[in-house]
Amino acid sequence: xxxxxxxSDNFFEPSSLDRRPGSARFIFNLIMTVLAALCTILAIxxxxxxxxxxxxxxxxxxxIALLTQLPxxxxxxxxxxxxxxxxxxxxVGIATLISVPCGILxxxxxxxxALGSQLTQTIQFATNVLSGVPSIIAGVFVYxxxxxxxxxxxxxxxxxxxxxxxxxxxxxxxxxxxxxxVPQDVRFAAFxxxxxxxxxxxxxxxxxxxxxxxxxxxxxxxxxxxxxAPLIFTALNSSFWPSxxxxxxxxxxxxVYNFALVPFENQQELAWAGSLILVLLVVITSIVARxxxxxxx
Amino acid sequence: xxxxxxxxxxxxxxxxxxQTFGLGFVYQPVWNPVTDTYGAxxxxxGTLMSALMALLIAxxxxxxxxxxxxxxxIPLPIRKVLIFLIExxxxxxxxxxxxxxxxxxxxxxxxxxxxxxxxxxWMPLFNTPPVGPGMLPAALVLAIMILPIITAxxxxxxxxxxxxxxxxxxxVGASRWRTILTVLLPAAISGIGxxxxxxxxxxxGETMAVTMLIGNANQLSVSVLAPxxxxxxxxxxxxxxxxxxxxxxxxxAAFVLIIMILVVNILAQMIVGKIxxxxx
Numbered sequence: 001x002x003x004x005x006x007x008s009d010n011f012f013e014p015s016s017l018d019r020r021p022g023s024a025r026f027i028f029n030l031i032m033t034v035l036a037a038l039c040t041i042l043a044i045x046x047x048x049x050x051x052x053x054x055x056x057x058x059x060x061x062x063x064i065a066l067l068t069q070l071p072x073x074x075x076x077x078x079x080x081x082x083x084x085x086x087x088x089x090x091x092v093g094i095a096t097l098i099s100v101p102c103g104i105l106x107x108x109x110x111x112x113x114a115l116g117s118q119l120t121q122t123i124q125f126a127t128n129v130l131s132g133v134p135s136i137i138a139g140v141f142v143y144x145x146x147x148x149x150x151x152x153x154x155x156x157x158x159x160x161x162x163x164x165x166x167x168x169x170x171x172x173x174x175x176x177x178x179x180x181x182v183p184q185d186v187r188f189a190a191f192x193x194x195x196x197x198x199x200x201x202x203x204x205x206x207x208x209x210x211x212x213x214x215x216x217x218x219x220x221x222x223x224x225x226x227x228x229a230p231l232i233f234t235a236l237n238s239s240f241w242p243s244x245x246x247x248x249x250x251x252x253x254x255x256v257y258n259f260a261l262v263p264f265e266n267q268q269e270l271a272w273a274g275s276l277i278l279v280l281l282v283v284i285t286s287i288v289a290r291x292x293x294x295x296x297x
Numbered sequence: 298x299x300x301x302x303x304x305x306x307x308x309x310x311x312x313x314x315x316q317t318f319g320l321g322f323v324y325q326p327v328w329n330p331v332t333d334t335y336g337a338x339x340x341x342x343g344t345l346m347s348a349l350m351a352l353l354i355a356x357x358x359x360x361x362x363x364x365x366x367x368x369x370x371i372p373l374p375i376r377k378v379l380i381f382l383i384e385x386x387x388x389x390x391x392x393x394x395x396x397x398x399x400x401x402x403x404x405x406x407x408x409x410x411x412x413x414x415x416x417x418x419w420m421p422l423f424n425t426p427p428v429g430p431g432m433l434p435a436a437l438v439l440a441i442m443i444l445p446i447i448t449a450x451x452x453x454x455x456x457x458x459x460x461x462x463x464x465x466x467x468x469v470g471a472s473r474w475r476t477i478l479t480v481l482l483p484a485a486i487s488g489i490g491x492x493x494x495x496x497x498x499x500x501x502g503e504t505m506a507v508t509m510l511i512g513n514a515n516q517l518s519v520s521v522l523a524p525x526x527x528x529x530x531x532x533x534x535x536x537x538x539x540x541x542x543x544x545x546x547x548x549x550a551a552f553v554l555i556i557m558i559l560v561v562n563i564l565a566q567m568i569v570g571k572i573x574x575x576x577x
Contacts, residue, residue, distance in 0.1 A: 039361025046441040132562040134502020226390025229504035233536035275393040
């Protein structure tokens with residue numbers, strides 16, 4: 001902290017209002033501003049570095065074979081991640097089927113039926129805490145619930161359930177926010193012409209909030225498709241094409257993880273290509289979602 | 298409801314291990330599947346240590362960036378783009394950070410780590426030769442991953458402060474940084490604290506990037522260059538091929554992790570809720 005007391009000596013002289021570049025507080029301000037700018041730059045550098053390497057290393061392997069062929073055995077050339085891509089689509093599809101109805105119904109209940117009650121606040125608190133639960137715990141939970149008990153075993157269904165646990169808090173939160181943005185007048189108008197509460201919600205409020213709800217769902221899907229931890233011991237992995245919903249299934253993120261840890265160059269290249277697909281998915285959906293919200297405001 | 302179910306299922310599965318090891322599980326350092334002896338001390342230490350080291354790096358950077366982005370140093374449109382870019386950091390899947398850490402960060406880090414070991418090897422922090430994966434690279438990547446949370450929440454709580462505060466400070470002759478350091482930061486401290494707690498919870502539960510970088514050695518070492526392990530990466534590594542009591546011991550470890558993270562998260566929620574109540 002600089003000593004500002006010296007500056008008040010000639011406080012009533014007009015010259016005391018001048019900007020003195022040599023003064024202690026001027027230099028202190030300059031240094032702090034530069035430090036803060038440096039922090040910002042340092043915070044951005046990793047993003048640039050990660051994106052650059054993923055584009056550079058992964059871009060070399062983007063071709064049709066990547067999307068259509070099975071992963072190669074160690075030391076073999078070529079190959080692709082076709083089964084992992086299809087597996088990710090299936091697992092995320094299952095997760096979406098589970099989490100979208102659950103999430104939207106919960107949010108409708110929270111904001112339309114029970115707004116402001118003690119129960120709502122408790123549930124919102126729980127939802128916030130749930131969104132802080134690490135993804136691996138979702139995997140452990142599903143492992144204990146479905147895999148160990150033999151209900152599904154290692155399977156696409158177990159993987160999808162684990163992902164849906166991660167998606168539900170996001171969907172509840174974004175839907176809740178979207179519903180609260182619908183003006184109260186719209187609801188009064190619907191009730192005024194004799195609509196029942198459920199008619200009002202299904203025909204008036206939900207359609208009005210639909211664009212924001214869809215944005216939230218798409219973001220949740222994009223995040224879920226990059227998740228690895230909950231899939232390692234629920235969906236497991238497989239080197240073949242998916243053979244059923246109750247069989248172990250490959251996914252992009254788990255394939256990237258496995259191929260990153262092997263010493264074979266061909267598979268490492270595939271890991272980079274797989275990350276490129278994941279990163280593109282997340283980055284593009286984030287930018288599109290941002291543009292959509294900007295347009296609305 | 299779902300939350301209670303998660304805690305319940307994990308607790309039920311952990312019961313056999315709880316009966317066998319009792320509370321000693323938490324402070325026993327040996328994890329040996331061959332003899333069916335399990336203790337999670339080194340993993341609990343690794344979890345806390347890696348998360349705290351990541352905070353140590355990320356908090357100054359994040360708060361500094363938040364100050365820069367909440368003041369009018371640069372035009373608003375550029376600030377908005379920068380904020381979006383930092384939020385994008387949070388969206389990149391953690392397995393990609395892990396991949397990047399293995400092939401880019403560790404080769405970069407190795408000469409520095411050797412230098413640290415050669416010149417500062419007398420300090421317990423650096424007294425093991427670096428082998429590549431270890432506590433320090435894992436903490437570095439963790440810091441990158443929690444940086445967006447700290448920056449976003451700190452920026453929000455700085456922007457949410459009433460402008461009267463700033464104007465009052467400026468009008469009595471405080472310079473810009475005097476205003477920031479003595480008025481704005483103290484006023485926003487509970488919001489920033491909440492963000493830091495959330496980031497701590499995230500860092501403790503982060504799995505993939507840590508698993509790929511920390512070396513997964515169930516040992517207790519003070520050195521930050523030595524490989525270590527966290528609860529989350531222990532789970533990721535051993536679950537798929539474990540049987541019997543080991544599954545139960547892993548569930549017990551997961552249960553410990555859940556409790557740790559729930560405590561941190563609930564504290565964070567309460568701190569963040571407090572600042573909202575104060576200024577709205």
